[in-house]
Structure formats: structure tokens, C-alpha cells
Amino acid sequence: MHDVGAAFAAAFRLIGEGDAAFFAIVGLSLRVTLTAVAIAALIGLPLGAGLAIARFPGRSAVIVAVNALMGLPPVVAGLILFLILSRSGPLGGLGWLYTPRAMIAAQALLVLPIVVALTRQTIEDLWSEYREHLASLGLTGRRAIPTLLWDARFSLATALLAGFGRASAEVGAVLIVGGNIAGATRTMTTAITLETSKGDLPLALGLGLVLLALTLAINAAAFGASRVGARVAGAT
């Protein structure tokens, strides 16, 4: 029990003392995760919508594969990217390994299947409702996608939040491709891993509490915004 107390004390001390290194870690975590989610959204939303309305042989197999990739272990994603980005790998020339770019790419890779799969599901439901009207307006095929994405925006926000949750919580991928370098690629989760291995469990748990609080705040803000928005647009 006193460990938990010490953890809360550590959490408040971290925030209260305004330690620059700590805020750099928090900042990097947010930057990496939010960028990864943004990239996954830019690719995944149109891709998911396309998958929802397109009919082609092997479509079911693609859907199953995407759904399965939602469970891709972060360590595996990290390892694959590591092999690609390593100096001895095909994209080694980029020099991305052990930089935030590699971490962003790894997290985007983890978030993308979630965004694609949830978007596909959401858009397919909406598509069955909208199809005839949109076809009547001449919006068939990919021309229907912008309307569908916009009208599903509140449900899709939830998909992005799910992706954010996966990215912000994962440690396996960023540890492998980022290297947990102090001041360069150390994030909240890799710092927690490090402090755990150093045996400073209260500090590790304190960091965990801060991460939890941040995740909670972002979820609450997004949830609130999309609820209000949905009510205003009558999308509930």
C-alpha cells in the first residue's frame, strides 16, 4: 500500500517540480503518438472507406487480414521496422533508426489497421443507408467517400481514439526502433520500463499515473467534443 502512496507522491513531484527532462519526455510521447495517429488517419480513413464500398475478389480476405492486424504485437511491428530501417536494411540510408521518425512510423503501423478496420465497419453501415441517395446525386464509387467520411466523423473520432490508446500505451515497438535514448527517443512508456528495471518502482508507477492522467484527459476531451458535435449535427 505504501508503494501506491509513494507512486502518487512521485507523480505529483514530477509535475510539481517542473523537471525539464520530464516534460521533454511527455512532450516527445505526445508528439510521436499524435503524429502517428494523424498519419494513420490520413491513410487509414480513405482506405477504410474505400474498402467499405469497393467490391472486388478477395475483399473478404483483405477484411479478415486487416481485422487480424489490429492484434499485431507491437514488438513484432517494431522488429519488422527495425530490420527495414537498420543501416543494414533496405531503408537504412534514411538514417531513421533510433530517431523519433522511426517511432512515429512504428506507431503509425500499429494504429493503421485499427483505423482501417473500424472505418470500414462504420462506413459500411452508413453506406447502406446513404447509397441510393448518393447514387441519385451521381456520387458513386470513390466520389461517395468524402460525404461518408464527413457524416461518420463522430464515430470515426472513436476509431482514432482507439488508435491513440494503442499507440500511447505501447512500449515494445518504440523501444526497439527508438532505443530509449535519454533526451532523444525516451518516451513515457520506455521511461517506465527503464525505471522498473532500475528498481525504482514508485517512480515508474508515478510516470504511469501521469501517462494515465494524460490519456484520460485526451479521451475525455475528444469524447466530450464529439458528443456535443454529434448532438448538434443530429448524428446520434
Added chain:
Amino acid sequence: MREAASILPLAVEGLAYAAGGARLIAEVSFTLPAGGVVAVLGSNGAGKSLLLRLCHGLLAPGAGTIRWAAADGAIGGRRRHAMVFQKPVMLRRSARDNVAHALRAAGASRSEAAMRADAALARYGLADLAQRPARLMSGGEQQRLAIARAAALEPHLMFLDEPCSQLDPGATRQVEAMLADLSARGVTLMMATHDLAQARRLASRVLFLDRGRLLADAPAADFFTSPPGAEARAFLAGELTWS
């Protein structure tokens, strides 16, 4: 509606449509000149909705031709026939944006779409509802919005699939007033309905379908006073005893 050219007359010839081995529309031929209100009558499953969807291009016919006076029913790249569905499809946007969206899809610029949307809402007494989320409006309001949305596209021909089947008498009167206005402004209407009283009030011509076949094509007055054929007589008698 002041354009010299019109997409009408519409010439339908030998139209057929089958699904799952069942022939749902067979050998339907008719010509639709500009003007008037055409009621498509028939019992449930006669193929009324299918006929409208085939003509509007939502379904591809199995056989036969649908020929417009202008290619593809479009003039200047814009399709000049619109459709209103039995259950109006409301986008998750305001009433005004629903209309504007349709106009944008037809190629209007953002500002032009906004302007024409406001004009359409004002003409049909929906200006007060412009900012309301369309999906939170009543059934009657939604159907009026759907018609206003279609009308904003300035179609030469409007297809309507049982537009009043889910409305109360008050809302039905409002919708009928809108249709009368559209007709008076030169928009040709082709409307599937099972409401014979409504057909009597509005229609100038009747297409009577029975099990996918066009059994009667007559001026409305003639159809109701002396229905041609046993099926039409039975239909009118049956519907009357039911209503």
C-alpha cells in the same frame, strides 16, 4: 427551366429486369413527354419502385432501352432528373447543408450552392428550419426537405417513390401542395403511389403495373372512370374496399 432543351420526352422500350431468377419487370414500354403528373399504380410487388429506379438509373436494366431526348438525361453535364425516396435519406447535417450538398454534388460552387439552398428552403417554407439537424426533424419535415433538395437541382423530371406513405394527413397535404407547385412550374413528376385518392387529386396520367407488366397507360380521368382490363378493375375495386 428556361433552357431551350429538355431531357424529355423519355422513351422506354422493352424494359426488363430480373433478380434471383424472378422476372420483376417485363416488356415495359412507354413514352413520357414533358409536363404533367404521372401516377404509377399497382399493388405491392407490382414493380412500381423498380420501374422508377430503372428509369432514374439506380439499377441497370436486364433488357430494353431507356432513351432521353438529351444523352443520359443530362444537359450541360448535369443530370436533369432527380429522385425522392419513400423513406427520405437525411445526411447528418443541417437542413441547409443537406440541400447544399446535393447542389455541390451537381457541380455548384460553394457560394452558389449556399445561395440556391437558401432559395429552395425559402420557397417551400423551410427557411426557419435551415439550421436544424435534418435527422432531428419530423417525418413530414424530412420529406418536404427531401423534395426541396431534389427541386433545388432544377430537374426536368422528378421521380417520387411513395412520398407520403409514412406521413400523417397534415404532412401529406403539405407535400401535395409542394408537388402541385412543382408541376405548375413545369417539372414533370412520375410518382409511385398506392393512395388512389392522392392519384385522383394529382395525376394527369396513370401507368398501371401488375406483376411487372404495364397493363394500362391512360389519362387519369379515363383510368378512374373506365378502368381498362380486368386487373385494373379488380385493383381499383380492391383498393377501394380496403380504404
Added chain:
Amino acid sequence: MTKIVRRALLAAGLTLAMAGATPAQTPFITVSSTTSTQDSGLFGHILPLFRAKTGIEVRVVAQGTGQALDTGRRGDADVVFVHARAQETKFVEDGFGVERRPVMYNDFVLIGPKADPAGLKGQKDVAAALKAIAEKGAPFVSRGDRSGTHAAELALWKTAGVDIEKAKGPWYREIGQGMGAALNTAGAMGAYVLADRGTWISFKNRGELDIAVEGDRRLFNQYGVILVDARKHAHVKTKEGQAFIDWLTGPDGQKAIADYRIEGQQLFFPNATQPGA
């Protein structure tokens, strides 16, 4: 479809490019090193001093010694800083490293539960102690991760005359993790574990753990530093990497290492000039 996806991919690429851009790049090198040096806090002490002197930032990726050497072999680090003499020599002989230089040593300690199930109290001979553990089947946590500490542990079993491949049983737990994790595990299981003294001194979650055996000469742990050879990996930052090695093995670096203390205890002993180290 393709057009939208292409546009989205382009936007995504731009976002990534912008997100990764670091303003006014300071020169930096990547050093692959061991968990023991990082977990003990040594780098946190000496790297700022090096940076203040040269303006070069050192980015440390902490791994087990075997993995750290692999990282160098793949060309993903400019400098390797590890502690496993035989593997270091092979690394240089295979052409991946320019030259190995000794830097410092610390020593290993055999850690065990205060209850002392193997009866090691007062034992000064690490070989005898390990033999006793194996014979009694007292729980023992092995790093099992090809790290320098793991290599040292395996060498000590050999010295003790125990064929660990044959003797291993349920009492011998290979966890495949870093030093801190091994200590956490040993604490939770009431097991013995071989640790480097630096990590032990700075380890905060000791619980029922204490030093069982220390001071045996066979427990000394020598660190070496190697510049990755640019003839294998052309992008290696030879100039900056060499500057770091020169500083580390020069008077300033050696003094910085000697000055690092936790709770008054010196963790690492510089010996760059000692022949044969």
C-alpha cells in the same frame, strides 16, 4: 480510390517528414552500450561533461553486450561500449571494429536473499559459492540474454566446475532480460543472481536481497570501447566517435568516471592506461 490514397499518402509522408525534423541539428553520435552502464547512471554523469567540452551529443542505446555488438555490426551505432573481452576481440577481428581500448572496470557481486538458502555466509570464493548453489539447487536467476554479465556468469560456472547446461533444473531461471529486471525477479523469488556492482548500488528495490559474495578477483569486470569501422559502414561518424573514445580514455574522461559516486561509493574504476586490461 487510387487518387485519394495517393494524395493521403503524400500528406502522410509530409507530416512524417515535418514531425521528424529537428531544429538546428547538433552533431551527435550513437553509442550502443550495456544496460549496466545505463541503469547505474554513469552516462547521466559523464555525457554532459563530454558534450560541454566538445559540443557533441552522445545518444546511448542500452542493450545487452551481445545485442550491443550486433547493433554495431549492423552499422546502427558509431561506437560500441561493452564488457565481454572475448566477444569484443572477435568483433575487431571480424573487421567491424577499428580497435578495442580498455576504459574501466567494476566488479560483479553475487547477490542473494538474506535467508541464504545455500549457506554462503562468510564465503569469499565465488567458485565454491556457485558450486554450493548448484548442489543445493537453490534458486538462481540468470540474465540469459547474451549480455556481458551473462557471459561472465557462464564463465564463472565453468570455473566452479559446474556444467550448467547439464546441471540446470527448475532452480535455474533464465529470464532473458536486463540487469534491473533480473534483480527485481531475484528479489521476488528469493533467488541468487550475479550483478554488476554499479547497478546493485543504484538499485532501489532491494527488499530482502543483499550481497552474498564479493571481492573475489575472478569477479572483476572490464569495460572496453570500440569505434565501428567505416570500411564496413561508410556512414559511421568516425571523427566524432574517435573524439568520444579519446576523451573517455583520456585524463578528463577517466577522472569523470572516477568521480561518479552513489551514496559515497565509487562504482567504476578507470584503467585505460593499464596494460593488458
